[in-house]
Amino acid sequence: MENPNNHMSAAGHLEGPLELSHRVMNEPFYAGVLEVKRLSGAVDHLPVTVPGKLLPEGWDPTAQWLMQGQIRSYNKVVDGAGRLMITLFVQHLSQGGDNDTLNRVELSGALCKPPVYRSTPFGREICDLMLAVNRAFGKSDYIPCIAWGRNAQFASRFHVGDRVRVTGRLQSREYQKLLENGEYLLRNAFEVSAFTLEPEGEMIEEPVLPLERLS
Numbered sequence: 001m002e003n004p005n006n007h008m009s010a011a012g013h014l015e016g017p018l019e020l021s022h023r024v025m026n027e028p029f030y031a032g033v034l035e036v037k038r039l040s041g042a043v044d045h046l047p048v049t050v051p052g053k054l055l056p057e058g059w060d061p062t063a064q065w066l067m068q069g070q071i072r073s074y075n076k077v078v079d080g081a082g083r084l085m086i087t088l089f090v091q092h093l094s095q096g097g098d099n100d101t102l103n104r105v106e107l108s109g110a111l112c113k114p115p116v117y118r119s120t121p122f123g124r125e126i127c128d129l130m131l132a133v134n135r136a137f138g139k140s141d142y143i144p145c146i147a148w149g150r151n152a153q154f155a156s157r158f159h160v161g162d163r164v165r166v167t168g169r170l171q172s173r174e175y176q177k178l179l180e181n182g183e184y185l186l187r188n189a190f191e192v193s194a195f196t197l198e199p200e201g202e203m204i205e206e207p208v209l210p211l212e213r214l215s
Helices: 149-155
Strands: 006-014 019-024 027-037 043-051 064-078 081-095 103-111 116-119 125-134 140-148 163-178 184-200
Touching (some): 043 064, 043 184, 064 140, 081 140, 103 184, 116 149, 125 149, 140 149, 149 184
Antiparallel strands (some): 006 027, 006 064, 019 027, 027 043, 064 081, 103 125, 103 163, 116 125, 125 140
């Protein structure tokens, strides 16, 4: 089902074969990882979920594929704790595509957590957002977003409940989580890196707080 508040298009190659994830009403759904290039040459490794009915007979999993659909979120227990999982739920699938760096996301939703504004060790401003995007049957997807520079300053003024329209790309990154036993666990995180941020409706304007007041 199309959702004007949640749309993503990406082109790339599958990291490996699709694997059966689950079935709904006897319809199989397959999970895999789509490798999408950035202009910088880096590669994002993005989880995808593909309904079996979209797979053409004799399809070539090594070809470049254009995938269009929605970003979906769900909770999964990993290492005894719940984690928010992100996937591109594919609604349209076609082979080829001239743009091998295509990775575009358009979202419209409400902030469900206060923005977190901070600075990186290299002095870049950054702001984390959590966007709740409605979909059919009363469900919502909770999608992490990140803004940089002036966009980060602007995003820091938002409040819980503010409606925001975001365009950007879905990106992957690795990070290390410190465990109680002192060991580090390598994990992957997925978030929408925002190119543009536009408030929908009224927004209370407040000055950007200095970093030392945002701890």
